[in-house]
Amino acid sequence: MIRSFIEVEPESHFPIHNLPYGVFRDKENKEPRIGVAIGEFVLDLAVLDEHGFFDSTGIGGKRVFRQASLNPFMQTGKKVWKEVRSIIQHLLKEDVPTLRDNWDLRNQAFKSQKDIELMLPVEIKSYTDFYASKEHAANVGTIFRGKEKALMPNWIHLPVGYHGRASSVVVSGTDIYRPQGQTKPLESDQPIFGPSKQLDFELEVGYFIGIGNELGSPISVKDARDHVFGFVLVNDWSARDIQSWEYQPLGPFLSKNFATSISPWVVPLEALEPFRVKGPIQDPEPLSYLKVEGLNSFDIHLEVFLKSKNMEKPQRISKSNYKYLYWSIEQQIAHHTITGCNLQTGDLMATGTISGPTKESRGCLLELTWRGKEPIQLDNGEQRIWIEDGDEVIMTGWCQGDGYRIGFGEVRGRILPPKELDLHNKKHLSFSK
Incomplete structure (x- = not known):
């Protein structure tokens, strides 16, 4: 048990064992x-x-x-x-x-x-978001397609992901404007335009690529760890109503590109090594390029808090753990590069929403409220189905050692009303003489 001459409380996220x-x-x-x-x-x-x-x-x-x-x-x-x-x-x-x-x-x-x-700790070159939690994928699939068709046929064979928008990744504490876009209400035959009414958070963990690979040269699962610099907490904000209208056939677009919040401290991979655990059993067995051995996950405790503008202090609404992830970071990197895709220094990769087997371990409001059927009751009498203007979402996480914690600090973001749309672009008109 090493100690620092700087006094550190046992519940501090930043002991000498961490050094993010x-x-x-x-x-x-x-x-x-x-x-x-x-x-x-x-x-x-x-x-x-x-x-x-x-x-x-x-x-x-x-x-x-x-x-x-x-x-x-x-x-x-x-x-x-x-x-x-x-x-x-x-x-x-x-x-x-x-x-x-x-x-x-x-x-x-x-x-x-x-x-x-x-x-913002890193100049982010590219951003990839995975869909690596089986519980999350199954819950979302059940909500939209029923229990029998919860998982798509490919999900148990490969780490599903999509390329996100690196330019809108922001550091914790940055206010987020409610996105606007097309939605299609169930009772309508035609889409409408307006602010998203189904704004959600997504509890994720991200990791930064330190050293990339040459174009055409895949990274193997056994070498993947050598390319990872460190980890952060990620809130990949999601506009569910925009997403449900736009996502077929190519997946998320405007519903995800408006903001992704990350924590400011990058926890080195080396600091997390003592907390490695075995990930879930994978059935069927992955193809050879995705086979991993040994301890391929981490025991990282994760929590989500919500604070409305009428609340004095935040209320915890979710408690999950990184160890529930089905697809490991080694598998994510191996799959991402198997085509020869070249990762670069500063690339951000995120796990996708991390959910567990219980209701309290669900990692987004879509799951927690079961798409609005089970509203969350807040301590001050308010209810939540989706995030409202003025709400602040705070995420935190840590690994618990013997008398110390390896923590990530927190990632927080407050939702503001949408900016007024200037349909005639009056603010940007210029006239030449």
């Missing part, structure tokens, strides 16, 4: 840079780099930590990630005086998390 990476700036220095979270503080890695602590890794002085994204550091590869993490962890140990007793350096390197602004 993030991009931040503070009031004194507006320049974005990279740090790691430790307790209630952030340790500025640019400062440590300038003092020569990373010279042995080969990246010393290359300013990879004085950047507005983690991408340059992610490109250095697994060997450097491991060395840098080892150096940081050593410097933070309670019995190592190098940083502990150098108060001038400590004052330069540590900032209170209360005094910083966390930014």
